[in-house]
Amino acid sequence: MTTLPTTTGATPRPLPSARAPAPLRVRAVLWRLRLLCAAVLLGAAAGVVVHALRPPPPATVPVVTLAHDVPAGTVLAPGDLVVSALPPAAAPVSALSSTSAAEGRSTAVDLPARTPLVATMLVDATLTGPTGTVVVAVRLDDPAVAALLEPGLRLDLVAARHEGGPGETVARRALVRPAPPGADLPDGLLGGGSADTGPPVLVAVTPDEAVRIAETSLSARLVAVVVP
Structure with a gap:
């Protein structure tokens, strides 16, 4: 009877693995990424279409x-x-x-x-007023009131006679105007008085009201009433 030779227990070497050719590997990767690439391309195409269809911003x-x-x-x-x-x-x-x-x-x-x-x-911050008005400088009977008046206030100017009697409204809603920067308004302006009676006030009134103020300036005291 023939006896077969026995192995000594050594482990046989594994067979060497075979790598796929490089072009085949690249095609495999691209195949796996095909859906991602398609989604990116579709998104880019949609963005281009939306941008093309979007109306331009309105002109301003x-x-x-x-x-x-x-x-x-x-x-x-x-x-x-x-x-x-x-x-x-x-x-x-x-x-x-x-x-x-x-x-x-x-x-x-x-x-x-x-x-x-x-x-x-x-x-301009000069002796000008709204269209249809003229600017005059008046001296009020109460210098303290004149010092408190600010540009933009509206005044009714009332002429109070020295001898008494009812007063006369010579201007309605006269607009207080700012004095020009550095201006030194002279004495003898509408409203009479002297430098001791306080600073004059510039007001914008109609030409007819300016005439009435001038006519009463020597014989009456001017009183200002602030109105809305």
């Missing part, structure tokens, strides 16, 4: 507007002004586009917040 122009309500006679400061972007159709003709064009100027009339400013709404 810069316009200077008021940050808050401003009474007549206010000298405008940077905090009073805002540059807003308005559609061209909503911007008034000759609207101011830069705050520098309004700073240091006075409002000719009461203006609400967000009002677009145009040149005709403003006047």
Whole structure:
């Protein structure tokens, strides 16, 4: 009987692994990533379409507007002004586009917040008033009252006769105007009096009211009544 030779217990070597060719590996990776690539490409295409279909932003122009309500006679400061972007159709003709064009100027009339400013709404801080008015300087009977009056207030001016009797209203809703910077108003202005009677007050009145004030200035005392 023939006996087969036995092994000594040594472990046989594993067979060497075979690597796939490089092009095949690349194709396999690309195949696995095909869905991700497709999603990215579809997203990019959708973004391009949305951007192409989106309407362009509406055209606007810069316009200077008021940050808050401003009474007549206010000298405008940077905090009073805002540059807003308005559609061209909503911007008034000759609207101011830069705050520098309004700073240091006075409002000719009461203006609400967000009002677009145009040149005709403003006047220089000189002896000027709203359209249709003239500016006169009056001396009031009470110097303390004159010292308290601020630009933008509205006054009724009443002429009180020295000899007594009923007073006469010579101006209604006269607008107190700011004095020009550094101005030294002379004596002998409307309202009479001397330098001892206190500083004169600049007011914007109608031409007819200016005549009545002049006619009563020598024979009456002027009293100011603040009105809304």
